[in-house]
Amino acid sequence: MRVVSGIQPTGDLHLGNLLGAILRWVRMQDEAECLFFLADLHALTVDVDPAILRGNVREMAAALIASGIDPAKSTLFAQSAVPAHPELAWILQGTARMGWLNRMTQWKDKAGKNREGASVGLFTYPVLQAADVLVYKATHVPVGEDQKQHIELARDIAVKFNNDFDVELFVAPEPYIGGGTAARVMSLRDGASKMSKSDPSEASRIHLTDSDDVIAQKLRKAKTDPEPLPDDPELLAGRPEARNLVGIMAAVTGESPAAVLQRFSGQGFGAFKPALADATIALLAPLRERLIELRNDPAMLDGILAAGAEKAVELAAPTLHEAYRAVGLRS
Missing domain, CATH: 1.10.240.10 (Tyrosyl-Transfer RNA Synthetase)
Known part of the structure; x- marks a missing residue:
């Protein structure tokens, strides 16, 4: 069993993040091989301050380690440090279909009424998400209710690619229900809204x-x-x-x-x-x-992320090579 999951490095983690995802990740470390990444490429799909993003990657790494993610048990790395993620995403964009992406509820929610003004990256976000998972042949992905649709898309892409190119390359991942119960933490000011960094209060x-x-x-x-x-x-x-x-x-x-x-x-x-x-x-x-x-030792954090990226690059390389070969770009 191999579990892969990512979290955007937005800074200022809150109790909802901890109880809703991170402590579940901590428990997963004793149940399966785990790869956890800071999804800094996904962060580029909306307006981003370059000066803040790098600091947020370190901050998120520190928060995950402080919460119990153990680099000796799990592979922890920044998504952008593993080029196989965007490379495979581009290959998979030839397999994914516009109709599939148009049905993504998160695209509809995040783009709102201004779809023409939204970035292409926001629209194709789920394809990169699929690559994040498929490049490691993950068997399971821990997701909340709002992300189940994206795992279904990753499965559809995996199956279609395998069928289109007559290969058995990609594993269709399953939603992971291990790691105990994840709490759905709501706002302290409104019990009908999720606890969120974007709340002005x-x-x-x-x-x-x-x-x-x-x-x-x-x-x-x-x-x-x-x-x-x-x-x-x-x-x-x-x-x-x-x-x-x-x-x-x-x-x-x-x-x-x-x-x-x-x-x-x-x-x-x-x-x-x-x-x-x-x-x-x-x-x-x-x-x-x-x-x-951990904040006071950025060199140590960078070292942990670099070691994690080195391992992730090694794990991803065979899958990426086979994907290139399947579509005729490698021998």
């Missing part, structure tokens, strides 16, 4: 670098309702903010939502929020300290 999210006092303050001010907590998660239906905070507590402590409610059944948020703050701080404080240490 700083109070909507908890950054991995927030101080203990700031974490406690944000959770104390998190939007809730006046009702006490029930004893059954089903009774949180129609209470999105309450469900969100209970879900965060469950993810932070490793409990089930039902177990959390058993502890706090009948109590209000005046009692629940301080306990949630304590649990969140206990999780994030050591990560923050490690992140600060």
Whole structure:
């Protein structure tokens, strides 16, 4: 089993990133061979500040390592350091079809009404995503609900390429359900919206670098309702903010939502929020300290990424060569 996944180096990771993806990645390291990359090529599909991007790659690498990604267990690298990614993506653009890409819901969402003004890269983004996975013959890809369509596209591209060129080169990857449960963390100001860096309100999210006092303050001010907590998660239906905070507590402590409610059944948020703050701080404080240490050693971070890229280049090379040969560009 080989697992491949990437994350865009946008800087300022928040609790939603940690509970929704990164801690799941950490658990995966003990279940499969894992390659994790900083998707800096994908970052070019929208307006980007070149001066900020390089720093964000280091920052994201530091955050992943601080959170538990172990370079001794997993291959960690920057996508742009492995030319096989964009090279294979170009080859696969001859296999992918406009109709397939037009159906991508993320393209529709991100381009909005200004499709004519969106970059070509944003439109073909899923083809590069397919190359990211297929170049390593990944068997499984951990994805959220919003990315399942892209894995289906990667499977379609793999099958069509193999059929078109009468080869058995690409593995059609499966969505990966290992690594335990990933929490869907919502905004602290709106239980119907995901926690996001793009939200204009700083109070909507908890950054991995927030101080203990700031974490406690944000959770104390998190939007809730006046009702006490029930004893059954089903009774949180129609209470999105309450469900969100209970879900965060469950993810932070490793409990089930039902177990959390058993502890706090009948109590209000005046009692629940301080306990949630304590649990969140206990999780994030050591990560923050490690992140600060790593930030102060950019040479070490660059060395880890370089070693990871060297291994990734070696793993990708045979697949890329065979793809070139299949289409008639190599002997």
